[in-house]
Amino acid sequence: MDAPAVEVRGLTKRYGEVEAVRGIDLEVARGETFGFLGPNGAGKSTTINILCTLVEPTGGTAAVAGLDVVADRAAVRRRIGLVFQEPTLDGPMSGEQNLRFHGELYGVDRRTAAARREEVLRTVGLWERRADPVSTYSGGMRRRLEIARGLLHSPQVLFLDEPTIGLDPQTRASIWNYLARLGEAEEIALASGATGRGVTVFVTTHYMDEAENCDRIAIMNEGRIVALDTPEALKAQVGADRVVVGTDDDEAALVVIRREFGLEAAVHEGAVTVSVPKGAEFVPRLFAALTADGVGVRSVAVTRPSLDDVFLAHTGTTLRDAEASRGPSMHPMAMRMRGR
């Protein structure tokens, strides 16, 4: 019951000469929203496919909802929801027909199936369009329908492989808004003492900004996990936040900062700039110190390192460069064009 949602030990996957996954360890708690990041070709999709029982590992073990993905394949499949990179809907059927098909395929109890369909369709805002053929849906609507379908059989873990690829920024934001609310729903349930029917969300993406929405993230590069922690902690590891303060007397401020905190501040573009590990916690103390010395504070800004900086720190390259060097052929859209 209290087994982690996902537990991976020494996982490897080799395709001929290519080692797609080179020994990874991973644990995802129930109810967590876990982001799996990295450039295309880093091994994210291979890993998620192993967890979804679609690909067998070469070595190591992987368990989902406490069940081994190789030995208990069917049992794992019943407990997971899947949203793939490429669309898997039936265009001629309506949104609700697609869900009904899924419910029957997964053997969902017929007495509750209709209510459940309504529930998930309403949650993704597609209830009004349920009777229309999916071929008339926009890209974002199709993605939302696939998420609804992934949740239809109340999985313990919802796997999403690049759910926002090919979508415009606004639609991406709405998909994440929805995924984030799944997490909220989880907290509400736990707070109200409901049995922990936890939806764990395991999502891969190569958009760093999207990963900010996750509880924890793992960064994968060339088959290995190079970093694993909360987005905050990862950014804190990379380096300091930059606190930029506009004061009445910059020279006095520099003296105060040196005396009170032992830090070397500098004046850049008419503002006092200082690097500290936790900028947000530093600001109140800085205020107190400056005010005590009679230095007036006009403005303050804290700039945090981005996950792009994190990626750079761990791999020595930016995400964009990492993708460019792999060439266009690794891009999923291009793979699809080649009729993969």
Next chain:
Amino acid sequence: MTQLEDPRALRVEAVRVPQSGLVTEARAASVVWQREMIRFGKDRARILSSLAQPLLFLFVLGSGLGSLLSSAGGRSGGVALPTFLFPGVLAISVLFTAAFSGISIVWDREFGFLREMLVAPVSTTSILVGKAVGGATVATLQCVLLLALAGLVGVPYDPLMFLELLCLIFLMAFMICALGLMLAARLKQVQTAMPMVQLIITPLMFLSGALFPLGNLPTWLTILTHVNPMTYAVEPLRHVVFDRLDVSAADRARFDPGISWGSFAVPTWLEIVLTVVFSVLLLGLAVTRFRRTD
């Protein structure tokens, strides 16, 4: 932006996915079948266009060749060519409709829906059985329209004959659909499906005895027809129809000689058994091939 509902709503209904079992497998096969029915109902153009070819065979080829035979002094005896062709044309209609239904799984792959079916916690067998029974149902339904024309070619409206024909047609359609699925298992692109029909399905039609009686053929042609599974599905159809025709024994022997392995005349029941065996084999092969590719 779309209004999102209260996330709490998501937790109201707990849906449990039961253990695997025969019931779950049957439900999966049944919903795959239902989807084929939904698609059939939406595709009226396909129903009408698939009728064109059998009608051309029956009336144009039947009448055209029939007049050639009689003007050449050939004796067509008590059996007009369209009457003789009727069961064969039923078989050809089934062959193309069912093969298309089977091969159409390539479209499911192309549009990704095959993946939704194959990752479900049910066996590949259930999915393909649903698909094959669906294709067989569609092919049988289309044949009903052709059967209604029986009177125009001198075949009597005998209810029992129609029942027997429908059962045989369904069985044959299932076999051909399983063949289509087996062929489509490795196809990744829709474009490669059409050559498949030309290379495999069309020869099956010509080598099945649908268009000519199987007696007195050259040895090479006899061998080819005997290794064609389709032959054993066509012959019972003709047998059932000729049972209801008022023809002399000599004409029956000429137009409906049946299948003979050397001197052994293959009885109809054995032909039916063979069709069942081929169906199971082809479906089994299809399942193995799908398991390996996805």
